[in-house]
Amino acid sequence: MWKNVKTEFSRQVVRPDVVRKMLECGMRISDDMKIYVDDVEVDYTAIARAVDVDRRVVKQTVEQIRKSENLFSLFANIRPLGASLAGIVSQLGYSAIIIEGDPRSPGVMAAVAEILSRNGTVVRQALADDPDMVSDAKMTLVVEGHLSGQTIAELNDLPVIKSLKILK
Helix, strand or coil: CHHHHHHHCCCCCCHHHHHHHHHHHCEEECCCCCEEECCEEECHHHHHHHHCCCHHHHHHHHHHHHHCHHHHHHHCCCCCCCCCCHHHHHHHCEEEEEEEECCCCCCHHHHHHHHHHHCCCCEEEEEECCCCCCCCCCEEEEEECCCCHHHHHHHHCCCCEEEEEEEC
């Protein structure tokens, strides 16, 4: 997907930044070129402020997306992922595991899930960065309760994991 976006906007400097922000937030474009996050309309000025560009750049970006059948089919159907629970785990009595590994390597999530399952840990939320959009892509798992020392040790021993950070 990001490859198509980069190709479409290869001759523009800041429009890819607008597109990246729209993708990060799960913003969709309607037939009449309005921007929405779920069912909430977002005006061009708000996006322009977030990306630090002029409002007209956002409008031109939306127009360019609308003219591209391929990009418009993506942006007409994208939806936000939802709220990350990682920042509020302590209030919920949960823990968050932030994993850095090779995001293009198969089996990272499966290996982690197997250890968590074997140790009786329930995963409430799983989020993974797209390595094409985020240079230091990470996977974040929000789990019920706190992790045992044994679980943490087993996770640290996984060869597919470069680093592990636990939030309580």
